[in-house]
Amino acid sequence: MTDIETGLKNSTVLEGSKPYVFFVFLAISVSLIIFLFSDSLSMMVQWWERDEYSHGYMIPVISLLLVLQSLPSLSKRSRSSSWAGVVLVVLSVGLWVVAELSSLFIISQYSFLLAIYAVSIAVVGWRGFFVVFIPLIYLVFMIPLPSFLYSNLSQTLQLISSQLGVMVVRAFDISVYLEGNVIDLGVYKLQVVEACSGLRYLFPLMSFGFLMAAVYKGKLWHKVVIFLSTIPITVLMNSFRIGLIGVTVEYWGIEMAEGVLHDFEGWVIFIACLFFLFLEIALLGFISGMKGAVIDRFNLDLPDFKLVDFNGDFFLMRNQRPLVGCFVVLMAALFVSGAIKGREDIHPERESFVSVPLVNDNWRGKSVKLSEDVLGVLKLTDYMNANYISRQDGAIVNLYAAYYASQRRGASIHSPKSCLPGGGWVLQEFGQHEISNVPSMKGVNVNRSIIVKGESKQLVYYWFEQRGRKLTNEYLLKWYLMQDAIMINRTDGALVRLVSPIAFDETAEDVDKRFESFLLEFYPDVMKAVPGV
Numbered sequence: 228m229t230d231i232e233t234g235l236k237n238s239t240v241l242e243g244s245k246p247y248v249f250f251v252f253l254a255i256s257v258s259l260i261i262f263l264f265s266d267s268l269s270m271m272v273q274w275w276e277r278d279e280y281s282h283g284y285m286i287p288v289i290s291l292l293l294v295l296q297s298l299p300s301l302s303k304r305s306r307s308s309s310w311a312g313v314v315l316v317v318l319s320v321g322l323w324v325v326a327e328l329s330s331l332f333i334i335s336q337y338s339f340l341l342a343i344y345a346v347s348i349a350v351v352g353w354r355g356f357f358v359v360f361i362p363l364i365y366l367v368f369m370i371p372l373p374s375f376l377y378s379n380l381s382q383t384l385q386l387i388s389s390q391l392g393v394m395v396v397r398a399f400d401i402s403v404y405l406e407g408n409v410i411d412l413g414v415y416k417l418q419v420v421e422a423c424s425g426l427r428y429l430f431p432l433m434s435f436g437f438l439m440a441a442v443y444k445g446k447l448w449h450k451v452v453i454f455l456s457t458i459p460i461t462v463l464m465n466s467f468r469i470g471l472i473g474v475t476v477e478y479w480g481i482e483m484a485e486g487v488l489h490d491f492e493g494w495v496i497f498i499a500c501l502f503f504l505f506l507e508i509a510l511l512g513f514i515s516g517m518k519g520a521v522i523d524r525f526n527l528d529l530p531d532f533k534l535v536d537f538n539g540d541f542f543l544m545r546n547q548r549p550l551v552g553c554f555v556v557l558m559a560a561l562f563v564s565g566a567i568k569g570r571e572d573i574h575p576e577r578e579s580f581v582s583v584p585l586v587n588d589n590w591r592g593k594s595v596k597l598s599e600d601v602l603g604v605l606k607l608t609d610y611m612n613a614n615y616i617s618r619q620d621g622a623i624v625n626l627y628a629a630y631y632a633s634q635r636r637g638a639s640i641h642s643p644k645s646c647l648p649g650g651g652w653v654l655q656e657f658g659q660h661e662i663s664n665v666p667s668m669k670g671v672n673v674n675r676s677i678i679v680k681g682e683s684k685q686l687v688y689y690w691f692e693q694r695g696r697k698l699t700n701e702y703l704l705k706w707y708l709m710q711d712a713i714m715i716n717r718t719d720g721a722l723v724r725l726v727s728p729i730a731f732d733e734t735a736e737d738v739d740k741r742f743e744s745f746l747l748e749f750y751p752d753v754m755k756a757v758p759g760v
Contacts, residue, residue, distance in 0.1 A: 252550050253350065259557040260342045263323060263564060267335035274371040278427035282434050286369040289438060293362030295530035301355055312349025313552040319345055320560045327567045328713040331635070333373045340366055349549035361441045368434040374639045375701060377426075384425050388466045395470020401477045406680065410469070412476050417469070425465035432457045432500050439508070442525045449511050456507055457500075464500050572633045573716050575758035580611035580628060583752045590615045590748065592626075606638040607631055609756065615745070624745050625726040628753055634708055634718040642701050643689045643724055644674070652678040652685070656735075659699055660688070664743045667750060674699045677735055686738040689724040695760035721757045 261268065275283035319342035326335030344363060348356045356363075372380065393410060396403045404411040436457035440450035509521050517524060585592035592615040597605075609630045616623055631638055644657070660675035662668040673690040691698040694711050698704050704720075712718050725745065727738050 249547055249550070252547070252554055253346075256346055256550065256554050256557055257343075259554070259561060260339065260346070263320075263557065263560055264335055264339040264342070267326065267332040267339065270332045271336055271370060275369075279430050280369075280371055282431040283369040286366060286434065290362045290365045292530065293365070293441065294359050296526075296528065297359050297362070298530060298532070299534035301351055301358060307352035307355050308350055308547050308549045309348050309352040310549050310552065311353070312345045312347070312549050313556060315345030315348060316342060316553045316556045320556060323560070324563075324567060325709070325713065327564075331709055331712065333370075334709075336370045340370070346550070346553050349553050350547065365434075365437060365441065368430070368437065375642070375705070378641055381426055384429070384462065384465075387462060388425055388469055391463065391466030392469030392473065395467055396473035396477075398470075399474050399477070401473065403473060410473060412473055417472060417476075425461050428465060428497050428500055429458065429461040431497065432461050432504070435501070436504060439504070439525070442527065443508075444524050444526055445511065445515065445517065449515070452511065453504070453508060457504065460500050460503050460507075464496055464503070468496055571716075572635065572712075572718055574632050574719065575717070577630075577758050578755045580609050580630070580753075580756045582755060583611055583613075583626075583628075583749065585613060585615075587748060589618055590624075590745070591618065592616070605629065605641060608633075611753075611756075615749075617741075622730075622741055623727060624741065625724075626745075626749065626753075627724045627726070628721055628756070630719070630721040630757060632719050634720060635712070640691060640704070640720065640722045643687065643722075644676070644701075652680045655679045655684075660739065662743060662746070665746045665750060667754070668697070668746060671697045672699055673697075675739075677729070684729040684735075685726055686729055686735050686742070687724065687726050688742055689722065691720060691722055692754075692757045693720040694758070719758060723753065723757075 271283070274280050319338045322334055322338035322341065326332065326338060343366065344356070347359060347363060351359065371377070389405060389410060393403050393405045396410070396412075402413070410417040433454070436454045440454040443450050443453060505521060508524065511517075512521065512524055585594065592613040595612045595614060597610065597612060607629045609632075610628060612625070612627045614623055614625050629640065631640060634640065644654075654676055656675075656677040658675055659672040662671045662673060671690075673688045676687045678685050678687060691701075691704050693704060693707055694715070694717055696707060698707070708718055708720070725742050727741060729735055729738055
């Protein structure tokens with residue numbers, strides 16, 4: 228028996244038989260959790276302002292209602308608490324400390340859920356936890372995806388929606404050409420960008436589908452189908468919307484198409500998705516021989532507190548010692564929170580990318596500005612994007628470097644591997660290449676890929692400059708980001724990318740030599756804008 232358990236067992240406070248004592252301890256414990264995780268929860272609520280996560284406000288309320296539905300059966304349980312909940316609270320507090328030191332909010336947000344689950348297990352035990360498992364796991368839908376997962380998913384859905392949208396257009400015998408996520412209708416080019424990926428419908432519909440499955444009275448496989456079907460329903464409806472725009476261009480002109488693009492955003496598509504979801508539920512009921520209206524297939528009863536046994540053993544604090552253990556751990560975390568909150572990044576001195584020369588004896592370059600929309604997505608601190616032309620053979624090299632003074636609070640490097648397919652380029656070859664002829668990069672591996680679009684080929688190098696490290700792996704990038712945020716209080720870093728066409732009369736190896744020659748001249752200047760160790 229642990230010291231905490233022994234001390235709590237002998238406490239006279241716990242002998243109180245009034246249920247309000249239990250609710251006071253529970254309310255204070257939950258309040259402490261909310262206070263400890265307030266920074267990450269505040270960031271989460273800010274994300275709820277985006278269309279993709281606008282349903283987030285409803286999820287905690289619905290989850291609480293579903294838990295209260297289970298309260299009558301839980302109240303009849305006796306001595307069902309579990310000390311495992313205290314252990315999990317300690318784990319969640321440990322993750323919270325890591326998140327606070329690194330300011331990686333995604334860790335803090337998921338450790339917040341772990342803390343809620345831990346207190347639940349402490350109160351109702353493992354068996355009771357599985358009674359409220361569905362309502363509590365529903366809380367996952369209120370947390371935004373990590374930025375790098377969101378970007379990859381958005382890019383994938385853009386490409387899928389573009390391909391299916393083109394199929395809709397061609398079904399009307401209309402000529403159309405697809406390059407990545409750009410649909411070329413001749414007189415009109417439609418680019419399926421992030422706003423058209425369908426995520427603004429997918430996340431809310433998945434959340435709603437999970438809720439419908441949770442309160443559905445039918446078979447388990449029905450529930451699984453209802454939830455999983457939200458993905459194809461959303462993708463198909465979004466693709467139909469994109470295809471409809473193409474058809475409108477052909478028959479009614481560009482102005483009408485832009486009107487359709489506006490009118491078929493938001494609630495129109497979402498309501499159409501809901502219609503097909505309920506149609507599917509009706510069909511499942513018909514196949515299984517379920518009678519009555521569709522609405523009768525759901526448990527929509529409000530919590531009935533008359534059925535709750537408030538005088539039962541469940542609410543006696545002598546049976547809820549693990550809850551008090553959670554309270555003690557959370558109070559201890561509260562006392563140490565002041566020492567670790569409010570850490571700010573160290574920002575080493577650096578030059579601007581403006582200092583990188585555009586002209587020298589062998590190259591002449593021209594800067595290319597990124598659009599405000601692109602900059603809004605990237606959230607970078609400083610960048611350079613320049614096309615250099617060789618004075619010797621006219622070969623072109625594009626140099627792009629993006630610097631982030633801080634990669635906390637939702638700002639992070641976007642990998643070219645997930646972005647290039649959106650421009651219509653197909654990844655033909657991908658691997659690592661060792662730099663051998665650049666003294667400051669000798670022995671360094673960079674990502675090397677050959678991309679193809681039609682008859683055109685390009686060679687791409689890219690790597691991540693991260694506080695003295697040169698990395699090629701995105702997941703290793705995240706690991707060192709967390710490590711350095713804790714150990715040296717820095718999260719700055721940069722992406723460096725080179726792109727050059729592979730001419731018909733040259734090989735990829737010829738472009739490798741071109742890149743090494745280019746880096747030999749320009750890499751030292753680029754690194755003046757990217758702090759090292």
